[in-house]
Amino acid sequence: MFKRLPGDEARNLVSTTPDTAVVFRPAVLKTPALVTFIVYGWRFLAALVRTTWRHPVAVAIPVTLGIIWNVYGWPAAASTLGFAVLSLLAWACTAPGSFARLVGWRLLAWWRLMSVYRRHWQSVMDVSGLAKRVHGHVYMPRLLRVTCDGWADRVTVRMLGGQAVKDWTDRIDNLAQGFGAASCRIALLKGGRLLITFPRTDPLAAPMPALPIPDEPTVGPVEIGRQEDGKPLRLKVHGTHVLIAGATGAGKGSFLWDTIRGLLPAMRAGRCEVWALDPKLMELSFGRELFQGRYAADPAECADLLDEAVSVMQKRATRFAGLQRSHSPTVEDPFVLVIVDEVAFLTAYQPDRQLRQRTSAALATLATQGRSVGVGVMAALQDPRKEVMNIRNLFPDKIALRLDESEQVDMVLGDGARDRGALADHISPVPELGAGVAYMRLETSPEPIRVRAAYVSDTDIRAMVAYHGQAA
Numbered sequence: 211m212f213k214r215l216p217g218d219e220a221r222n223l224v225s226t227t228p229d230t231a232v233v234f235r236p237a238v239l240k241t242p243a244l245v246t247f248i249v250y251g252w253r254f255l256a257a258l259v260r261t262t263w264r265h266p267v268a269v270a271i272p273v274t275l276g277i278i279w280n281v282y283g284w285p286a287a288a289s290t291l292g293f294a295v296l297s298l299l300a301w302a303c304t305a306p307g308s309f310a311r312l313v314g315w316r317l318l319a320w321w322r323l324m325s326v327y328r329r330h331w332q333s334v335m336d337v338s339g340l341a342k343r344v345h346g347h348v349y350m351p352r353l354l355r356v357t358c359d360g361w362a363d364r365v366t367v368r369m370l371g372g373q374a375v376k377d378w379t380d381r382i383d384n385l386a387q388g389f390g391a392a393s394c395r396i397a398l399l400k401g402g403r404l405l406i407t408f409p410r411t412d413p414l415a416a417p418m419p420a421l422p423i424p425d426e427p428t429v430g431p432v433e434i435g436r437q438e439d440g441k442p443l444r445l446k447v448h449g450t451h452v453l454i455a456g457a458t459g460a461g462k463g464s465f466l467w468d469t470i471r472g473l474l475p476a477m478r479a480g481r482c483e484v485w486a487l488d489p490k491l492m493e494l495s496f497g498r499e500l501f502q503g504r505y506a507a508d509p510a511e512c513a514d515l516l517d518e519a520v521s522v523m524q525k526r527a528t529r530f531a532g533l534q535r536s537h538s539p540t541v542e543d544p545f546v547l548v549i550v551d552e553v554a555f556l557t558a559y560q561p562d563r564q565l566r567q568r569t570s571a572a573l574a575t576l577a578t579q580g581r582s583v584g585v586g587v588m589a590a591l592q593d594p595r596k597e598v599m600n601i602r603n604l605f606p607d608k609i610a611l612r613l614d615e616s617e618q619v620d621m622v623l624g625d626g627a628r629d630r631g632a633l634a635d636h637i638s639p640v641p642e643l644g645a646g647v648a649y650m651r652l653e654t655s656p657e658p659i660r661v662r663a664a665y666v667s668d669t670d671i672r673a674m675v676a677y678h679g680q681a682a
């Protein structure tokens with residue numbers, strides 16, 4: 211039915227309305243053969259120039275081999291080809307890193323471009339509604355570039371004029387399924403250009419054991435796990451406040467214990483103190499010796515401890531005023547990290563209204579004034595609604611573990627985070643697959659990143675207590 215017919219036959223295709231009153235007959239215009247040749251010749255030339263411009267190496271190889279064949283005969287061309295292949299193999303075996311960077315990922319990118327993205331581009335754009343039809347003409351977003359690394363394909367796209375980033379973020383599922391990936395992320399590169407990341411593998415699929423305790427005392431970003439691209443996950447705690455939200459069993463405890471583990475040498479050296487508020491009595495009590503008396507579980511004691519932190523903060527602010535604008539941890543003025551597990555117990559579920567208000571006020575004061583004087587807050591909670599945690603916006607860095615509802619993702623990570631690919635409500639509830647997996651949105655980078663915290667077991671916590679005790 212859709213076969214192209216020569217003009218003479220097309221002219222005879224006649225269709226009518228059901229009552230045969232109106233007859234449709236296609237108009238056939240005869241194009242001179244010369245015009246057709248010129249058009250096809252021009253298109254061929256343009257494609258040749260475009261291909262040479264875009265893929266100079268890929269074009270140079272067959273052209274060089276062709277010249278050698280022509281001048282010296284086919285055995286010389288075959289030997290050159292064999293020598294080149296063997297050299298590449300030797301390079302790949304002896305220096306796989308540089309081979310992958312300079313050749314391997316480029317070849318893979320070309321292969322993925324041809325076999326996946328260019329092949330399915332039109333159909334995926336059409337079906338997902340990203341291509342537009344105006345007066346019978348189809349406008350297609352342009353596929354500009356594909357690059358690869360060990361983790362993902364990164365596809366650069368030019369949007370259609372008039373399209374918004376939201377048009378694309380609304381279709382991340384269509385794009386991922388269309389190109390055979392499990393998920394995808396979308397980021398704006400510059401006006402009109404998007405970078406779409408399609409992960410090929412998942413380095414976070416298996417749980418990670420606890421990381422070694424660092425050798426050097428540091429309060430700088432502490433390594434607590436791995437990022438989706440396989441790079442180490444370093445969490446900044448000094449000079450910020452961190453909010454961690456996740457349903458029960460999502461693995462919030464891992465983030466708390468990994469952070470304490472990373473700070474342990476600094477704690478032992480006296481340059482960092484962790485103050486623990488553990489209203490559930492289940493999480494931080496296990497290593498309470500580490501907190502050197504700054505541990506509270508009873509709500510009234512928690513409020514007292516928070517007031518003490520506020521007083522430390524205010525005294526420092528008075529001393530620092532006019533002398534320094536940022537804090538460097540010392541034994542005299544250590545970095546104080548106030549960790550609050552299940553903060554909602556204190557700010558929302560606490561029946562004593564006065565205590566509730568005192569706790570909320572102290573937390574808000576710390577969160578607004580603490581970071582420049584070396585007092586940080588790391589709070590964990592299950593329910594991120596505003597009624598439960600009305601100061602969640604005071605935390606510059608946010609982590610969303612598995613959440614029960616899709617609306618909760620933006621409540622934790624901020625507006626638009628889920629559209630940008632932070633599918634925290636899709637994280638698996640199976641502990642081996644999903645516990646400790648989270649999306650992070652940092653103050654310094656609005657794009658959410660997928661991460662997994664290492665699992666700190668009870669044995670690891672006991673070892674941490676022993677390590678800390680050695681110095682005392």
Ligand SMILES: Nc1ncnc2c1ncn2[C@@H]1O[C@H](COP(=O)(O)OP(=O)(O)OP(=O)(O)O)[C@@H](O)[C@H]1O
Nearest residue numbers: 417458459460461462463464641645646663664665
């Ligand atoms: N990083 C991790 N990797 C693999 N498994 C983990 C990780 N963190 C936790 N788990 C598993 O998930 C279980 C629940 O973890 P955890 O108690 O930390 O969750 P939670 O979010 O603190 O839950 P709750 O709010 O109920 O206390 C743990 O017993 C452990 O088996």
